[in-house]
Amino acid sequence: MTAPDQIGSVTPVRRRPYGLLLVATPVLLVAWLVIWPIISAVIQTAFVTTPDGGSAVSLETYSFFFSDGYSLSNLSMTLWTTGVCAALLLVVCLPIALYLRFSDSKVAAYVQGLAIFPMFVPSIILSFAFIRVLGPNGTVDLLLNSVGLPHIRSPYLTPWGPVIGLVWDNIPLTVLILLSGLGNVSNQAVEAARDVGAGKLALLWHIILPRISNSILVAISFAVLGIFSAFTLPYILGPAAPEMMGPFMQRTFRELLEPKTAITQAVVTFGFCIVFGLFYVRSVAKNRAA
Amino acid sequence: MSVLKIKDVSKIFPNGTTAVDSFSLDVADGELVCLLGPSGSGKSTLLRMVGGFETPTSGLMTIDGEDITRVPPEKRPTGMVFQSHALWTHMNVFKNLAFGLKLRKVPADEIKRRVEGVLELVGLGGYGTRSVTQLSGGQQQRVALARSLVLEPKILLLDEPFASLDQHLRERLREEVRDIQQRLKITTLFVTHGQDEALSMADRIVVMRDGKTEQIDRPDVVYREPQTPFVAGFIGTMNLIEGVVSNGVFSKAGYATPLPVSDGPVTLAVRPESLDLSAVSQGSQGKVHRVTDYGTHGMVDLELLDGTRVKAMVPHPDLFKPGQGVTLAPKAIAAYRDGRVIHRTGVVATTAHPALVDA
Numbered sequence A: 001m002t003a004p005d006q007i008g009s010v011t012p013v014r015r016r017p018y019g020l021l022l023v024a025t026p027v028l029l030v031a032w033l034v035i036w037p038i039i040s041a042v043i044q045t046a047f048v049t050t051p052d053g054g055s056a057v058s059l060e061t062y063s064f065f066f067s068d069g070y071s072l073s074n075l076s077m078t079l080w081t082t083g084v085c086a087a088l089l090l091v092v093c094l095p096i097a098l099y100l101r102f103s104d105s106k107v108a109a110y111v112q113g114l115a116i117f118p119m120f121v122p123s124i125i126l127s128f129a130f131i132r133v134l135g136p137n138g139t140v141d142l143l144l145n146s147v148g149l150p151h152i153r154s155p156y157l158t159p160w161g162p163v164i165g166l167v168w169d170n171i172p173l174t175v176l177i178l179l180s181g182l183g184n185v186s187n188q189a190v191e192a193a194r195d196v197g198a199g200k201l202a203l204l205w206h207i208i209l210p211r212i213s214n215s216i217l218v219a220i221s222f223a224v225l226g227i228f229s230a231f232t233l234p235y236i237l238g239p240a241a242p243e244m245m246g247p248f249m250q251r252t253f254r255e256l257l258e259p260k261t262a263i264t265q266a267v268v269t270f271g272f273c274i275v276f277g278l279f280y281v282r283s284v285a286k287n288r289a290a
Numbered sequence B: 001m002s003v004l005k006i007k008d009v010s011k012i013f014p015n016g017t018t019a020v021d022s023f024s025l026d027v028a029d030g031e032l033v034c035l036l037g038p039s040g041s042g043k044s045t046l047l048r049m050v051g052g053f054e055t056p057t058s059g060l061m062t063i064d065g066e067d068i069t070r071v072p073p074e075k076r077p078t079g080m081v082f083q084s085h086a087l088w089t090h091m092n093v094f095k096n097l098a099f100g101l102k103l104r105k106v107p108a109d110e111i112k113r114r115v116e117g118v119l120e121l122v123g124l125g126g127y128g129t130r131s132v133t134q135l136s137g138g139q140q141q142r143v144a145l146a147r148s149l150v151l152e153p154k155i156l157l158l159d160e161p162f163a164s165l166d167q168h169l170r171e172r173l174r175e176e177v178r179d180i181q182q183r184l185k186i187t188t189l190f191v192t193h194g195q196d197e198a199l200s201m202a203d204r205i206v207v208m209r210d211g212k213t214e215q216i217d218r219p220d221v222v223y224r225e226p227q228t229p230f231v232a233g234f235i236g237t238m239n240l241i242e243g244v245v246s247n248g249v250f251s252k253a254g255y256a257t258p259l260p261v262s263d264g265p266v267t268l269a270v271r272p273e274s275l276d277l278s279a280v281s282q283g284s285q286g287k288v289h290r291v292t293d294y295g296t297h298g299m300v301d302l303e304l305l306d307g308t309r310v311k312a313m314v315p316h317p318d319l320f321k322p323g324q325g326v327t328l329a330p331k332a333i334a335a336y337r338d339g340r341v342i343h344r345t346g347v348v349a350t351t352a353h354p355a356l357v358d359a
């Protein structure tokens, strides 16, 4: 800064556009890659070509989607899978996170490693591992047969296939988010609760859960967003019909060659995801305010 | 009527640290005992064992004769006040206090009555609906104290509850806690590493070092008749001079004083207020290094001929100048050998702990 007079006169004019430019790049990218496809998808599905060549506003494709039994059963299948996965994730991950937070044994480090491990396994590999282990004539089956027990009813190609895969896939993120929430619960707050007479259940219910309710909301929103529009796991592990929205869209587009129907399905999926997203935004905002 | 007995309790952590080593203590009904010691001396570990948060490796603890050694904290008749961060921030003040009572299925109107009574007692009447995060540090610790008191525990445990507060507030809360404790006549174990806190609050002080007891006595006795050089050096200001006795005379680098003990190495202990100084021009035993005037009195830092530092309290600091030669005349001394006191003379009945002014 050798010439203050020059800088003093130049900066107010020059710096402002630079700053705007920096912000503009990501904004434009988001607009181009996210906002525009959404708008265009909504526009494409909201207009029909009239016989005389013009176009008119029509919600025909949506009314088809919401009156078509197959589409609806796919949607409810997706909602069911998402709900069951979210519930199972909580049931599985909360104890793991509680153990990791409050145990001071050396085993905890290994458990944490194990819990995070699924993050490094691509879902395609996970799918085939699943088939090898739980599929017909998989490891579990062979083991049972070798000791003279009957075949298992494999979850492969049933609605439970994607559920098991998706839960496994989402354990790391859920555990990590819950664990970070539990980091805010101080040891002394927990010990003070035990001191006034709180047993394990009262401690969990009155002290720990209220303190991590936000983290639970965030963890569930994250998991639900991913699961609702999942593709690979439901495609490989799930039943042919009804199917989850991900494989459904892909099949409508590729095999039935009905792009407009596929886009409609995408917009509906997006609509649900936005509701979950709003949950997430709300809980983050609440967190900030607190 | 609650009596706490701790007998031969030890705690060895899994990593091999011996935090508490065969510790024994009886706390009488309504008594306030301070555990005093430097950081790492095992005070918190001992308190946490009494509260049930750590299990002793060996030993026995009883409250009113009932063995509580392995009883979990939620079933113990003890109440603990932690250093900080122990309030439940998702509950307001009233709910923090009411939680324990609700767990005990106390009827709602009685909960209300008891909570309000205790809030009044700790000087927070009408604060029930406040969020605990809106309170100052001192108010938060009052709430923490009230939360324990409202359950009427047999033994109250406090682990450096004022450590995170500023000096002024600490002194005020110290008095308040002492008042409340005496009013409720509640048996109390108080952990601190601050000697002034222990001296001003305790009925008895337990000086701890490396998990062991150094001395258990009334505050004035601990101050005037420390049993070990460690206690002597830890409580108040004490000059500890290492020297040798031969033929009944202690000597150290030109300084000599009669000391009727057997020959051998000795640690001589003299409080600054028990050490008279005279300015001399010849035959000096030491040299003034610095003079500090505190208004009510002065403190002279002096050096013996070999550089050993000694402090002396003087009524007229203006009589001494840096570099000046002085002679020393101790009014009361103690002598230690092998960590035990072997001789003590002229216990002076001084006013309350004057050496604490600069502590």
Ligand SMILES: Nc1ncnc2c1ncn2[C@@H]1O[C@H](COP(=O)(O)OP(=O)(O)O)[C@@H](O)[C@H]1O
Pocket: B013, B014, B015, B017, B018, B019, B037, B038, B039, B040, B041, B042, B043, B044, B045, B046
């Ligand atoms: N959970 C623990 N595991 C291992 N060592 C511990 C644990 N808690 C305390 N210690 C050790 O025990 C000793 C006494 O600690 P503590 O009771 O906290 O001392 P104080 O409260 O007097 O400062 C220290 O050396 C400390 O490092």
Ligand SMILES: [Mg+2]
Pocket: B043, B044, B045
């Ligand atoms: Mg401590």
